Amino acid sequence: MPKDYTLNSTKAYHVDKLNTLGWELTVCNALHPEGTPLRKIITRDDSFGHLLYDYLGRYMPMEKITRVIEVGGGYGYLMKDFIDRNRVIRPVMLDISPFLLRKQKETLREHNVYYVGEDFLETDPLFLTGFELAVLNENLGDFPVLINLNEDLFRFSSGIADPILRSALHFFEKYGLKRPEGVFNLNIGALLVLEKLCTAGIPYIYVGEHSCEAAVPEALRPFIRIESTGNPERIALKGHDEYTIKFSYLENIARSFNYRTIRGPFADFISFDLTDELRYMLLDQDSASDETEMVCQFIDDLFRYEYMIVIRDTGRSD
């Protein structure tokens, strides 16, 4: 019987210890300062929230959407950008971190926003009724992860009493997830999050996070080297560990609820030109200045991070 697994949780860190996001510079925060050199290398000099909002507009009627819930909104920059674009948004910001909720209140002080301080996994499902769009950027990796499971889980499935392992099996069986071989990690929290959002019937969902299935287009492979194992991997951060996300499992869940999915690297909405200068930077990173290092890390992140847009199928052809 499988018994060597552990459960990675970031809850205590987020509730009691977190007092900056500086240590885990998110793509959203990296693009926030107007003068950052990162904005000079992207095709359109703009913030993460504006670029994302405009991209989502290709798939959803953004100008008509008013009831939006953002889970884990960090400093609140993304939502500020969304409100900039659409003044009728009435957002709910839900976050586990009291520190970050205070930051969000500062950033969004001029706007009409409702704040909820709790762990999204404990949110009353009824509370989710009526939202048109849910946004979760760079936080699925914070939700609980089962570490060091092994394939015996499937062999002994009928005799397993441990409720955590039973919950893991539930996902494999109910959503037909492809069973990994050998030892593996499972983003159980992220699966629960998406299951909860789809169960609530929210018509549009956006998630973005560090992927364990990231891929770089053929033409860029000489410049950007990313190897993906397909198994959620540990990212050690200040005071806590996060894990990369297996997006293919999230796709399975969404499709089981009759949602369609659009998925790709952040580079789909944060585009850049591969100029000679950028090629040179990416190829010669050994003697790189701090600024070049920051640019190379950013370009790398545009492919390490994936997004998934999840759209409820209404059965209509329009």
Ligand SMILES: C[S@@+](CC[C@H](N)C(=O)[O-])C[C@H]1O[C@@H](n2cnc3c(N)ncnc32)[C@H](O)[C@@H]1O
């Ligand atoms: C890495 S930050 C990302 C912040 C922001 N979305 C961005 O892209 O810059 C993760 C965010 O998720 C929140 N978070 C983590 N676990 C959560 C949970 N279980 N429920 C609600 N929020 C959570 C954190 O407090 C934080 O706001």
